[in-house]
Amino acid sequence: MPSDAEAQSQPAPSSAPSSAPATPEARTDCPPPAKSWKPKACVTHAEHGKGTIIAATGKGDTAELIVEFDSGQKTVTGKSVKACKRSLSDDLLPIGILIVVITVVIIRLPKVELGHTTAFRKRRLLNWLPLGLSYSFLYFGRYNIKMFQGEFEGGLTAAQYGTVFGVGSAVYGLSFLLNGPLTDRWGGRRTILIATMGSGFANALMGYMAISGNTFGMTPTVAFAVAFAINMYFQSFGAVSIVKVNAAWFHLRERGTFGGIFGILISLGLYFAYDVGKRIVELTVTEKGDTAQWLFWIPAGILWIFFVLSYIFVRNQPSDAGHPNFDLGDGQKADEKPLTVVQVFVKLLTHPVILVISFIELCSGFLRQAILQWGVDFGKALGLNDETKGWFDSFVFQNWGMVSCIAGITGGIFAGAISDHLFQSRRSPISAVLYGIMLVGAIAIVPLLSVHPGAIGWVVVAMSMAIIGVHGMLTATASADFAGKKNTGMAVGIIDGFVYVGSTVQSFLYGAMLPASKITGPDGCPMTNPEASNVSNWMIWPAAMIPVALVGFALSLKIWNARATKGGGGH
Incomplete structure (x- = not known):
């Protein structure tokens, strides 16, 4: 795939002298950089098995390595060994154990007795499970673009990624103005089908551009920004759909726990995007010239599978599945007359609680992406993703997706349980507590940059736990509480729109202000900045x-004291 400079090259004006040295023209025939072998790194050898490097002389295939194997110390060449790779089971095991533990804890919590039958609970599980997993894999098909920022053929630079994600975030936020009302009109079942099919198509398109280099006459940055914007338009149906459907299946007093489940779904999606996405790249991009099309094609295929499952199992409300509807206890009058889209929009935007929630979630959008999108770049830039740095400093950045997943699951489920059982289904108190953690964490990073950068990973874990918990409480839960079932789509649309205003701002800000990981060297080839x-x-x-x-x-x-009341009010 050509670079932006190649696709849109313009001659520099000869009459503009400059005392600064000219920026070297980027080359496309650069050899891959020679691998650096570091002491304490784990390697595998075809004959001797797994071992640890004791000392290394030289780089790449010709390097001479002294390695401690089970059979003793051996001297081997760089060509004869490979760096160790973690298996997926190493990551999935702690995530699975955590989910089991959390499930046991939730089951043991005092029950919110609303008279639901066993048959209803089973059908509700069958309804939200494929719907929720569809949302998880939509995350996979959204944040996989981060793993396309790399040194392989056609990969995006940090600046290109900032632009692509910023444009996509802006489209995502603006799309809610249309997609929120459409979800209220069509129902969440239809719109989750639109989301999975459309996002799958957009990912397939990006995979095609990655493997073919065909950007349809546009620069790579513009082409991927357009394709990602298409993806984000369809993605914007996802959150609205899941909250819209579940608003009809969960009573207000049960929704805190559902907000925690929402956090689990987000966290699993992040794990697939970051860790599974990284492994897809490692397994498929092994030689110079390889492209990362499978990073997009695998999520596309999974999304189309969940299109089928959602079509079979998901229903908008209990009565569509043979169960009676029930009083939800939220901000919806039983005899409320239908309102026009404009009337609903004005009603929600002038609602004192929903308006404040929207601005809180604008902050959440900024902070969530500031952590998730740029934390991994920080770790790479400072070499904190290198196992030779030691367990404490390197673990978080080596296992970014898994750690983010565990933090998000923990924060989401316990925030929901505490909201329902300690704060009587009020969402703001637990959000304030979690925002306090965010504030303390952000302040703590400043001195740690100078004192002990490796400790920042663990601060970021706590911040990830907090911000995913807030997002689950407010976007997934409070929106339905205060807007009522009929207006949930527009409420989520407005609130999540504000989320992505924050995401857009941070993407352009950090994309412009943070240092690029790679620059063009004097010979025209990429070099570490x-x-x-x-x-x-x-x-x-x-x-x-x-x-x-x-x-x-x-x-x-x-x-802090806001509660949902009949008719959509709050006090």
Whole structure:
């Protein structure tokens, strides 16, 4: 795939002298960089099995390595060994154990008795499970674009990625103005089908562009921004659909726990996008010239499978599945007259609680993506994803997807349980507590940049737990509580639209301000940017998060006592 410079090259004006050295023209025939072998790194050998490097001389295939194997110390060449890779089972086991433990804890919590029959509970499970997993895999098909930021053929640079994700985020946020009302009109079942089919198509398109290099006459940045924008339009149906459907199946007093389940679904999607996505790239991009089309084609295929499952099992409300509808206890009058789209929009935007929630979630959008999108780049730039740095410093950044998944599951499910059982189904108190964690974490990163950067990974884990918990409580739960079942689609649309305003702002801000991991070297080939490993260049990362976290915390305190009442009010 041609670079932007090649696809849209323009001659520099000869009459503009400059004292600065000219930027070398990027080459496309650069050899792959020679691999650096580091002491303490794990390697595998065809004859001797797994071992640990004791010392290394040279780079790449010709390097001479002294390796400690089970059979003793051996001297081998770089060509004869491969770096160890974690198996998926190593990651899935702790995630599975965590889910089992959380399930046991939730089962043991005091029950919210609403008279549901066993048959109803089983049918509700059959309804939300394929719907929820569809949403998880929509996340897979959304954040896989991050793994397309790489050094392989056609991969995006940090600046290109910032533009592509920023454009997609803007489209995602604006799409809710249309897709929220459409979901209220058509029902969540139809719109989750639109989301899975459309996002699958967009991912298939990006995979085609990755393998063929065909960008339809556009620069790669523009082409992927357009394709990702198409993807994000269909993705915007996802959150609206799952909250819309589940608003009809869960009573207000059960929705905190559902908000926790929403956090689990998000977290599983992040794991697939980051860790499984990374493994897809590792397994399919092994030689110079290889492309990363499977990074897009695998999520596309999974989304189409869940299109079929959602078509078979998902229904908009209990009565569509042979069970009676019931009073949901939320902000919806039983005899409320239908309103026009404009009337609903005005009603929601002038609702004192929903408006404040929207601005809290704008802060959440900024902070969530600031952590998830740029934390992994921070770890790479400072070499914290290198196992030779030691377990404490490297574990989080080596296992970004798994750790983010576990943190999100923990934060989401316990935030939901505490909201329902300790705060009587009020969502703001637990959101304020979680925003307090976000604020303390952002402040703590500033001195740690200078004192102990490796500890930042564990601070980010706590922040991930907090921000995913907030998002589940407010977007997935409070929106349905205060807007009522009939207006849930528009409420989620408005709130999630604000989320992606925050996402858009951070994407362009950090894309422009943070150091690129690679630059063009004097010979025209990519080289590591020495500025990326300078911790002072990362100060903008936590500095921008601190005021945003402070605003979110203050707004959460403002609506601490807000409750949903019949008719959509809040007090």
